[in-house]
Amino acid sequence: DAKTTQPTSMDCAEGRAANLPCNHSTISGNEYVYWYRQIHSQGPQYIIHGLKNNETNEMASLIITEDRKSSTLILPHATLRDTAVYYCIVRLDNDMRFGAGTRLTVKP
């Protein structure tokens, strides 16, 4: 079973920040938090990952709480092309177990 809990769906206005939460209360000390997204009819796309510290790249920012029991993926300026299912995954090694994900809809 997936070790993460995410909202089933979220909406976001185009141009605004999208904040996607994820709970992973049973995460162990050496497990990473990964985020992927899947646009309809495509394979999942890697977004970002982190262990303890907050991370930022050209796509998004990842905020991990100090106790590591939850995290938030931030898309700073959402566009219509960001509409997708976003998966938060807790991963130790090659065992990457996807949960149900959050369906993000960016609206004009």
Place this chain on the structure above:
Amino acid sequence: DAMVIQNPRYQVTQFGKPVTLSCSQTLNHNVMYWYQQKSSQAPKLLFHYYDKDFNNEADTPDNFQSRRPNTSFCFLDIRSPGLGDAAMYLCATSPGTHQPQHFGDGTRLSIL
């Protein structure tokens, strides 16, 4: 340019007739994975190769086999497809264990 390539995008086979799905990569990654994704569900890992070492998930049916003849190619063989095997099959690669996976766009398998 596509770096993880799955052909064909759509495959149709008959109930019980063996089928092979293919995946190739131009990334020279050590690890290759196969996932099954049924309609409206999340991807589920079937197995992976770390170089030539095969690692099967405990709940992957025996009907599913895999081959990796070289670094670039990996095949998924379904020996006797049933109606429940209709799904999108996704191939992914990564340089090593603790590194992001790169996915292909999948092969959608239909069973008649």
